[in-house]
Amino acid sequence: MRLQSLLALAAASALLLPLSANAGTLPADYQATCVSQAQAQQKTMTKAVAEQHCSCAGRVLEKEFSDAEIKDLDSTDGVDANTMKRAQEKIAAACKPKN
Structure with a gap:
């Protein structure tokens, strides 16, 4: 592999780091808790x-x-009210129920 290609790959990887740094991790019991709360509501x-x-x-x-x-x-x-509102808006937009 040429040095130029290697440098281009390294630069692209470095640019993608901030995108992955924002990603969070859900608690281990998220799915079970969410399902039970959704059914209760x-x-x-x-x-x-x-x-x-x-x-x-x-x-x-x-x-x-x-x-x-x-x-x-x-x-x-x-x-935090702003975080909750943002979460509700993003989830509502992405997870619309199918008719």
Whole structure:
């Protein structure tokens, strides 16, 4: 491999680092907790629909929010209103129910 190609690959990788640095990690029990909460809030929601919605929402959260923001959303001592609003908007846009 030529040195120029190697340098181009290294430069491209360096430019992508900030994008991956923003990605967060969901808590280990996210899916189970999300499904149970979704079904509790909407009594008519089936488990399959809740699992599908929670999977979609999880992908959005991991892609769009940092670890600190995800931890804040999962906290019991109060959630930042702006972070919650942003999460709701992004999840609603990406995870619309199919008719």
